[in-house]
Amino acid sequence: MKVRPDQLERHLKNSLGAIYFVCGDEPLQLMEASDCIRTEARKRDYTEREIMDVDAQFDWNQLLDAANSLSLFAEKRILELRLPSGKPGRIGSKILQEYAQRPADDAILIISSGKLESSAKNTKWFKTLDQQGVVIQCWPVNAEQLPGWINNRLQLKGIAADREAVQLLADRVEGNLLAAAQEVDKLFLLHGAGKLNFEQTAGAVADSARYSIYDLVDSALMGDVVRTSRIIGGLKNEGVEPILMLWALSREVRQITKISEASISIDAAMAKQRVWENRKALMRKALSRHSGARWKLFLKRCAKIDKVIKGVEPGRAWDELLMLSTQIAQ
Numbered sequence: 001m002k003v004r005p006d007q008l009e010r011h012l013k014n015s016l017g018a019i020y021f022v023c024g025d026e027p028l029q030l031m032e033a034s035d036c037i038r039t040e041a042r043k044r045d046y047t048e049r050e051i052m053d054v055d056a057q058f059d060w061n062q063l064l065d066a067a068n069s070l071s072l073f074a075e076k077r078i079l080e081l082r083l084p085s086g087k088p089g090r091i092g093s094k095i096l097q098e099y100a101q102r103p104a105d106d107a108i109l110i111i112s113s114g115k116l117e118s119s120a121k122n123t124k125w126f127k128t129l130d131q132q133g134v135v136i137q138c139w140p141v142n143a144e145q146l147p148g149w150i151n152n153r154l155q156l157k158g159i160a161a162d163r164e165a166v167q168l169l170a171d172r173v174e175g176n177l178l179a180a181a182q183e184v185d186k187l188f189l190l191h192g193a194g195k196l197n198f199e200q201t202a203g204a205v206a207d208s209a210r211y212s213i214y215d216l217v218d219s220a221l222m223g224d225v226v227r228t229s230r231i232i233g234g235l236k237n238e239g240v241e242p243i244l245m246l247w248a249l250s251r252e253v254r255q256i257t258k259i260s261e262a263s264i265s266i267d268a269a270m271a272k273q274r275v276w277e278n279r280k281a282l283m284r285k286a287l288s289r290h291s292g293a294r295w296k297l298f299l300k301r302c303a304k305i306d307k308v309i310k311g312v313e314p315g316r317a318w319d320e321l322l323m324l325s326t327q328i329a330q
Helices: 005-014 027-043 061-068 089-101 118-122 124-132 146-156 163-173 177-191 198-202 213-222 225-237 242-261 266-272 277-289 292-309 317-329
Strands: 019-024 046-053 076-083 107-113 134-138 159-161 194-196
Touching: 005 027, 005 134, 019 027, 019 124, 027 046, 027 076, 027 107, 027 134, 027 177, 046 061, 061 076, 061 089, 061 107, 089 124, 118 124, 124 134, 146 159, 146 163, 146 177, 159 163, 159 177, 163 177, 163 198, 177 194, 177 198, 213 225, 213 242, 213 277, 213 317, 225 317, 242 266, 242 277, 242 292, 242 317, 266 277, 292 317
Parallel strands: 019 107, 019 134, 046 076, 076 107, 159 194
Antiparallel strands: none
8 A cells, every 4th residue: 555755654653564665766755764664663673674785686585585584583673675776677576576475474574765667656566565565655845845844844843933934944945855854953953942933044044955957847837937047046056067957948848849739639649748647737837828839939949059058159058048948937
């Protein structure tokens, strides 16, 4: 069964499963979910811990051997299988299914992995883990969700922050949950539990925002001009190459242009272009703001920026990228 990270603590108080599969591309949530499972297991006398790191030379029989071997002191065990790629391969898939059907009586298994490809969720090994165990998928917290996430974290510390303070903190650490958690801890150390205002927050937090080229694309498609321009500035300061930003923008613009030109419904066109389900809402927002002709102009603009970056045409690449991305967002 699937459990969200924010439901995990409540789930563990009710029952402790035999298998947990924690996956995703948000490091803080991955770490905290695994810590939460381990903590609850220790409360229930699972005192031994064995870690297995899966790499190209990993022998999958180690997992079955660990499951079948008894503890020297008859203590209950935590088995941890670290699968960074999220791809167990043919042998690993078979052994994961075998283990899930007959888990160890004296152990719980915690499998951790990075982000799974969408195709992985249709595999037999994933479906078996979902049926026999507990799957916790850790998704990145987007800009709209971040203030709520931060506010909940503050409340757990007994801090009642005003809305402006929460928003300031969200702006400073956007895209970096680990930094957000650290800033919350720092605010608690400085001011303790109680009320927290904008001035106290501004004097304490650092600008820890980290953006990716994909954040830029999503913000532009969402229609947030202010955030889009802020991300451009952040990427420039971090030394991201303009060609990477152009690649991400032009790929999305090209796909949306094809959808806008299609003679079929938007849903059918998105399916034909293999748009992921969680991106369809963003696509619809972007399509509602600009006509097909406008998307063609954006695509031509991408071609021009490519020439600017390569030095074939005059201009400043960063200025061109800022103009393109904010025009898409408008």
